[in-house]
Amino acid sequence: MKIFKYTDLAATTLDTDSIKSVKAAVAIGKADGASNFCMRIFTIEKGGYTPRHSHAWEHGIFIHQGRGQVFNQGSWIDVESDSVIFISGNEKHQIRNTGDSPLVFVCVIPSGPPEL
Amino acid sequence: MKIFKYTDLAATTLDTDSIKSVKAAVAIGKADGASNFCMRIFTIEKGGYTPRHSHAWEHGIFIHQGRGQVFNQGSWIDVESDSVIFISGNEKHQIRNTGDSPLVFVCVIPSGPPEL
Numbered sequence: 001m002k003i004f005k006y007t008d009l010a011a012t013t014l015d016t017d018s019i020k021s022v023k024a025a026v027a028i029g030k031a032d033g034a035s036n037f038c039m040r041i042f043t044i045e046k047g048g049y050t051p052r053h054s055h056a057w058e059h060g061i062f063i064h065q066g067r068g069q070v071f072n073q074g075s076w077i078d079v080e081s082d083s084v085i086f087i088s089g090n091e092k093h094q095i096r097n098t099g100d101s102p103l104v105f106v107c108v109i110p111s112g113p114p115e116l
Numbered sequence: 117m118k119i120f121k122y123t124d125l126a127a128t129t130l131d132t133d134s135i136k137s138v139k140a141a142v143a144i145g146k147a148d149g150a151s152n153f154c155m156r157i158f159t160i161e162k163g164g165y166t167p168r169h170s171h172a173w174e175h176g177i178f179i180h181q182g183r184g185q186v187f188n189q190g191s192w193i194d195v196e197s198d199s200v201i202f203i204s205g206n207e208k209h210q211i212r213n214t215g216d217s218p219l220v221f222v223c224v225i226p227s228g229p230p231e232l
């Protein structure tokens with residue numbers, strides 16, 4: 001068993017033309033012997049966003065803290081703490097922080113694709 | 117894409133000799149086309165607990181709200197909001213609420229076992 005706080009993970013900061021003010025860390029993955037899924041934790045700072053993209057694998061997302069929006073078929077949909085998002089494979093998606101505090105979410109993917 | 121609040125799910129109440137004051141719901145599962153993993157949301161009310169058991173599949177857990185303890189190899193380990201727990205297949209485990217408010221957590225399992 002592995003028990004820890006996600007805030008103790010060494011997070012990777014992602015800040016490029018297409019990603020702004022995002023920190024990401026693998027919480028549960030292959031290194032833990034998890035052979036079926038990978039749990040990552042993302043923190044988007046105020047004003048930040050993930051890239052708008054699509055890929056073959058699905059996302060299972062749970063919003064832990066904060067407030068933001070998800071891009072879905074041309075519209076931005078509000079999400080906040082307690083929201084669940086299921087993004088199927090090949091669906092175009094993007095998440096942005098529209099609140100004043102960090103937007104923190106759990107994002108689960110299948111094993112196989114890059115963990116981060 | 118599916119976007120909703122977990123609090124809008126119809127939860128199943130589990131209350132037997134071995135489970136006390138637990139509500140559980142499938143947030144993302146086979147019915148959504150999720151073929152690799154299943155995301156469930158558990159709420160343990162004050163004083164409640166899940167059963168002490170083990171099974172072949174692993175758990176990826178993220179504590180969303182509240183305070184509790186996880187039974188791990190004979191000891192109770194404190195967890196709270198922001199905690200991550202990885203329980204490997206066949207590890208004996210139990211979770212109990214030791215706080216004054218509901219203990220809410222995300223629990224991911226692989227596809228295949230019963231979703232709830």
